[in-house]
Amino acid sequence: MKFITAFLLAIFMMVSVTSTAFAEDATLVKLPQVHGEGAYLIDVKSGQTLFMKNPDKPLAPASTTKIMTGLLAIERGNLNETVTASTTMLNNKLVYGTQIYLAPGEKLLLKDLLYALLLNSANDAAVDIAEYIGSDLPNFVDMMNQRALEIGATETHFQNPSGLTESGHVTTAHDLALIARVAYQNPVFAQYVRTKSQAISRSKADLPIQMVNENKLLWRDSAVDGIKTGYTAAAQNCLVASVTKDGRQLIGVILKSPGREIYTDMQDMFEYGFTQYKQTILKPTGSVISTAMVNNEPMNLIIDRPIYITTKLNEQSPTLDLRVIPTYTSALTSVEEGQVLANVEVLNKGTLLNTLPLKSSRSISAPTKQVKTHSYLPWVIGIIIMGIILPLFIWNKRYSDFQRCKQRRFTRRRESSN
Template sequence: MKFFTTFLLTILIMVSVTPPSFAEDTTSKAPQIRGEGAYLIDVLSGQTLYMKNPDEPLAPASTTKIMTGLLAIELGDLNDIVTPTSTLLNNKLVYGTQIYLEPGEKMPLKDLLYALLLNSANDAAVAIAEHIGSDLPTFVEMMNQRAREIGATNTHFLNPSGLTESGHTTTAHDLALIARVAYQNPTFAQYVRTKSQPISRSKTDIPKLMVNENKLLWRDSAVDGIKPGYTAAAQNCLVASVTKDGRQFIGVILKSPGPEIYTDMQALFEFGFTQFKSTIFKPSGSIISTTTVNNEPVNLILDRPIYMTQKIDDQSSVLDLKVIPTSSSTLTSVEEGQVVAQVEISDDSTLLGTLPLKSTRTILPPTVKRSLFSNYFSWTTGAILIGVILLLLISAKIRADRRWRRKMRLARNRYSMRESSD
């Protein structure tokens, strides 16, 4: 019994001290984040550098507008003219921060996005949602569908603004994934890094200058987005991006009690820059796999690098790569540069991203190859026949010329003999 107890205790100790990821480092170097949930992700590699209660459902407040803005940019036209409806008069859907839109007022989508992402206007969120989705329920479903596509499976949106509503929740992890995808859209990135922007309004005495509420954007030149938020229920929330020395991190802090959220975010960024380094795991042009097309080998290569983030004092980690064909059918032909597969990049069973794999050569289908061979054979055969005919004609002409010259010599000889006899 004593031996069994000792053995069980040993197993428990081994399990308890084995960290599943370097993101859960609890050493003194890790920052002490006062928010209830936090996450730090490397944008290039997609790897996690820090997390605190990463999967706890929390209210996102106006960080919800990251998804609203992303969908507007992906599905809308910035030059669209948006006409808000009477939905704006519903004070259960629209209250708090506003630019005081009125039903029937016309405004370009590009200006409404400044109001949404800089000024965090809740009426702009509703106007955009109805414009893109035709109605609020449809747009909210689009938000949730896009979240699932991104991999944010613990997110449940109920409105486009982030105003308090029971069940409207996300997680620090999910929000980091959403923000990473959103920031990789160049138009979205341009919006959230803008400090201020005037918009056109037909009336006076209403907000026209949109000012970015992300205080870190004004304090730190390396910070380049994304979105803060606050409600009484969600408390202080912040999603922020920082880029320095070719590296970019996105940090998320949810349900922080006060303005320390900004200094905590800076500490999170400093932790990432000082404790981790980014390297190229596979450079662009690397052969990741080889397939066979018509019994001929075809290399599949990357058209962009795969990055890896490692602890500075630990160089042993590697990434897992899994090649998945884009079609279940057997390839009978392929063109150079054609995407024929994808490679899934994982870290300790966590999917980080997917990149296309392209063919390095062109392989024609069998029918085309046979046709080309037949054409080639036909042309070759024809050329040979023409050559033979020409040779025969030339040979015949040569023989004819010889006979003619022989006749001419005989004629001259007979003439010479008659001359001499005379």
């Protein structure tokens, strides 16, 4: 009997332990299974990282390079200006692969070249834009690398504006996410990369005019709103994509993926970001972040948009640090309401997530310059006195002289008559 009781108790304990272990396993969150060699998922509003795989591994970006080319074109160029293609279009070492077949001397508006660049991924359009913005290709490549450093993409080095395979032309999944985030925050850029198709104007017949976006997710999922695909034999499949849902925007990057599973992998990353993280407002619009002194008066410095924080479900919110950097170098004597006086950097464990402008909450006028009349008062009084008393003195002296002279004449006449 004791043996049977012990046996049943042992079975009960095994079942209980197994059930508990199964329950614990069920609560484990399954991470996205990404086939690409590098991947990154970032929350656009907060700048926080949600998922990564080999984030700092140097990889070829292929045509996702054109994100930077397009951003510079929008920041530095005039969209309505005409761009004339140069003889570089005939250089098959710089221009090959996907093209719209630009010929030397052909004229296109910059805005149409951008559709060819960002939708059709035309390499000749990339070179044409680079020569227009930078005057020549080396100078434009320098501009690309400088802009990457400004964004914080320190492990990125561009060698050309198109993304065609070239030694030393590399980025990382992390860097590319940073570049894409900055680019997408430009509303003109965002409008381009969410466009599915667009006809452009060409001066010659029988040339491609319908630019079709190569991003398959844009056609499959209405929540997807950009950004750029890429492929070369060396880089394999590359994809940067943006999705906006329920007020949140995520940007994902996958580099060097072997096949078309890159699209389902990206969707898995997006699903993970939306279901396993929540976003809240750390500081609402109008929050006072710091103060500045203007004419010995304290001035509140406020933000004109919220500071967001992204937190993993069932975990404590990360601690964000705010660092204020003034933009003025000398004492302030006057400010206008809404004038930018500083920037606030949002950091998570030393990593820069966001930089927002801090604006003055009200206007303060410069002090009125008062004329110091008191130092001239004695002179003014003296002049007034001299102007009044001196003539009186002179008149009195002359009058006295006249009276004396008159008296003398009277005395002489009186003596003569006697």
